[in-house]
Structure formats: structure tokens, C-alpha cells
Amino acid sequence: MEIKELENRLDSFDKDVRLETLHLLREKVDTCKLAHPEKTDFINLHCHSFFSFNAYGYSPAHIVWRAFKEGLAVVGIVDFDILDGVEEMLEAGRILNMKVVAGIETRVFIKEYSDKVINSPREPGVYYLMGTGFYKKPVPGSTSDDTIIKLGAITRRRNLMILERINNFLNELQIDYKHDVLPLTPGGNATERHILVVLEKKARDVFNNAREKLISFWAEKLQINRDKISSVLDSPPELQELLRLKLMKYGTIGYVLPEKGSFPTLEEVIDMIEDSDALPVATWLDGTNEGEREIEQLLKFLIVKGILLLNIIPDRNWNIKDEEEKKAKVRNLDQVIKTANELDLPIIVGTEMNKMGQKFVDDFTVPELSSYLDYFRKGALFVYGHTQLARFFNKGYNSCWAKENLAGHTERNSFYIKIGGVMQPDYDYENLKRMKEDNISPDEILHLLGRTTLL
Numbered sequence: 001m002e003i004k005e006l007e008n009r010l011d012s013f014d015k016d017v018r019l020e021t022l023h024l025l026r027e028k029v030d031t032c033k034l035a036h037p038e039k040t041d042f043i044n045l046h047c048h049s050f051f052s053f054n055a056y057g058y059s060p061a062h063i064v065w066r067a068f069k070e071g072l073a074v075v076g077i078v079d080f081d082i083l084d085g086v087e088e089m090l091e092a093g094r095i096l097n098m099k100v101v102a103g104i105e106t107r108v109f110i111k112e113y114s115d116k117v118i119n120s121p122r123e124p125g126v127y128y129l130m131g132t133g134f135y136k137k138p139v140p141g142s143t144s145d146d147t148i149i150k151l152g153a154i155t156r157r158r159n160l161m162i163l164e165r166i167n168n169f170l171n172e173l174q175i176d177y178k179h180d181v182l183p184l185t186p187g188g189n190a191t192e193r194h195i196l197v198v199l200e201k202k203a204r205d206v207f208n209n210a211r212e213k214l215i216s217f218w219a220e221k222l223q224i225n226r227d228k229i230s231s232v233l234d235s236p237p238e239l240q241e242l243l244r245l246k247l248m249k250y251g252t253i254g255y256v257l258p259e260k261g262s263f264p265t266l267e268e269v270i271d272m273i274e275d276s277d278a279l280p281v282a283t284w285l286d287g288t289n290e291g292e293r294e295i296e297q298l299l300k301f302l303i304v305k306g307i308l309l310l311n312i313i314p315d316r317n318w319n320i321k322d323e324e325e326k327k328a329k330v331r332n333l334d335q336v337i338k339t340a341n342e343l344d345l346p347i348i349v350g351t352e353m354n355k356m357g358q359k360f361v362d363d364f365t366v367p368e369l370s371s372y373l374d375y376f377r378k379g380a381l382f383v384y385g386h387t388q389l390a391r392f393f394n395k396g397y398n399s400c401w402a403k404e405n406l407a408g409h410t411e412r413n414s415f416y417i418k419i420g421g422v423m424q425p426d427y428d429y430e431n432l433k434r435m436k437e438d439n440i441s442p443d444e445i446l447h448l449l450g451r452t453t454l455l
Helices: 003-009 015-030 060-069 086-096 143-170 177-184 192-206 211-222 226-232 236-247 266-275 295-305 323-342 373-393 400-405 409-422 429-436 442-450
Strands: 043-047 074-080 099-109 126-132 279-284 309-312 347-349
Touching (some): 015 060, 043 347, 043 373, 060 086, 060 099, 126 266, 126 309, 177 192, 192 236, 211 226, 266 279, 266 295, 309 323, 309 373, 323 347, 373 409, 373 429, 409 442, 429 442
Parallel strands (some): 279 309
Antiparallel strands (some): 099 126, 126 279
């Protein structure tokens, strides 16, 4: 089977097919039918998979495979409102001997910031929050499981409201959520972007892909000149972004004001993350909104609530055409990184991949990022080190063992970064039983890992 065909199979909705294919690809590397990639220090801990929305349709297994091919040091997924990709991500990492992590992203309401826009534009008090370092899902029936169910219910309710408004407005195009939208995602966790994919395709079907009819329809409905529609009509991703701008963004016919009362609180979601033995993560947009301008104040507030890391999407903060906007956002980027380091808050970064054109990995060679790569790499190793110790030895960052043996915040961060550096995915964990003992010291763990042979 050709490599391209195998790579396409990585995005099958059948998990067994995906993992079987990954084994076949690994075999091709091991038998020198594919070149073994050169390793880099580059990382991406913010990839959305097809369990929420990936613009290229990538499964967790495909994300790990591409990270392997490009020589990434660590790769991670973070899906909206769902943890369905966690197990697959960790298994794919084992198959390819890749350092991997898994997480979740959602929106919460922060009552203390109810009068300020933070990182969700035009929505005061609404905040994008992450958790990472997961290795298991909440226990069914638990309070944490109820929180995950609540996140999904909020998204579905909002999607249906958006769809009802758009259906009423477009008349000729009628989208059925269950029949048209849900089949696009393996876990039934649809997003606005899935609706856009269906909307763009439905129009082509209704008008038999007749170019002039499509141009006339969209020009009239979106109130845009025909030349603009014509320029994006042959590029579905560009047309979908235009539809999002004109039909779903703030002030448009399909926009649904978030129901603040229905959002989970910051505390609820942090409790769920901690209960799952994972790490709560703050997120930062670009420092331009009121809630992010006093960044030290915001981060200190979040640290008190339990936040342990900060997530940044670097590309949107430096790769900007307008020079004045770029200067301002690079200044903000420098300031948030400086502040996070002063607060001993590890930083993780990524590219999202929920929109066509977004890179698989950041360009860490550019002047705006090159001096920060070591910070970002250490943040990734921190999460990986926590994941492995928590998963196999019940010694994650917030474990009783860690609190007893690593009293200081700085000391604990440093230990898990070191663990992430030395611990390998293909260790024979059965031969590391000594690490399960409660009385083992941090130095003994590091010594044991340093002399452990690989499988």
C-alpha cells in the first residue's frame, strides 16, 4: 500500500483502522522503506483533532504521525469540550516512540471579570480555558463527568440555535443537524466550522454547482459584491471563512449571544481537570482586550484559582502584515512571556489547525520567537513528564507524593521538566516498579530513569 493511501487511512472514523495503519507506517520506517526523520526541538501542544474540528481532517493518530515525520520533540492535542482523543493520542505516541500529551479546551464564565472582555471577543466574562496532561477520562457518573456532559450540551444547544437562524434566513438551503452535520465528526461533537462545511457544500448541491447561480445567491444573501464572491468561490476554506464572518460573527443573523448562566464556572472546570489528574491551563489571546491588558493581575488571579501553565498561539501575534499592529502585538507577546516567567508559569504553544492555512508547527527560527524556544520546549517537557509519572506511577504534579517531596512551586516545575527530558515513550515500565513506591525520592527517580535501558 502506498504511503499516501496509508496516511489517508489514518483519518478513518474506525479507531482500529487508524492504529493498525500507524503500525504499518512504523514498520516502513523500521525497515528503511521510509527515512527516519531528523529530530528538532520544535513542539506543538495545541492541535485540534477531528474529534472537535481539524481543517485537514486529522485524527489524533495522524497528528502524531505528522509530528513524527517532521521531527517534533513533543506534540499534543486539545479538543473542544471533549476528551475522546486522549487514549488514541497516548497509544499513537507509544507506537511511534513520540512524546505526546492530550488536553481539552472550553469556555467558562469568570464572575470576577463579568464586566471585562478577556479572550473571547465582545463577550465580557467569557474565557477560553484549557486542561492538559490528561491520561484518562472522568469516571462515568462522577461530578467531573457531569461537567464534560454539560460542555457538550451547551455546544449542541448553541449550534442548533445558530442553525435555526441561518435556515430561516437562507430559505433555499436547509441543513439538518443530525443528518448533515453530526456525521462529519466521529464523536458527535460538532462545531460551528462543521456547520460551515455543510453550508458551503449544500449550496453547491442545491444549485448544481452552477457558478453564476452560486455567485448571485451568495452576493445577495451576504450583501457582498459579485467579484468578491467570485474570487473565493473555488476555494471552499476561503468561502467558509467569509460565510462565518457574514453569518455567524457578532452582529450577524446567525450570531447567538452566549448564555452566561449556562456556561460552567472557572472553578467547575478546574475541578474537573484536577479530578482527572491533569493540569489547568490559562490561555492568552493577544493582550488587546481590557481583561488581558493588566496581564500580571490576571495571571496572579488565575494562579490562585489553580492554573499551572499558560497557553499561547504565537503565529497570530507576530505573523501580521500591518506593521503597526504587528509591533503592538509583538510587544504584548514579549510582555506576557516575561510576566509568565517571573511568575514561574511554564508556557506551552501551538498552532490550532482548526482553520485552513494554519501551520502544523510554528516557525521558531524567526526573530520574534527564536529566543523563546527553550521556554516553550521546557513547557512541553513539563506536561509530558507529568503525564508519564501520573499515568504509570501515580506521581503526577498534584499527587500527594509530589506535594510531600517537592514542596516549592519552582522545585516541582523543575523536576517535571527534567522528567520530561529523560523519560522515553518506549521504556519498559514493568521494569520500573520501584518508582511506584511511596518512599522513593525525586533524585532516586531521576537516577533510575537515567540508567534505564530501552526495550
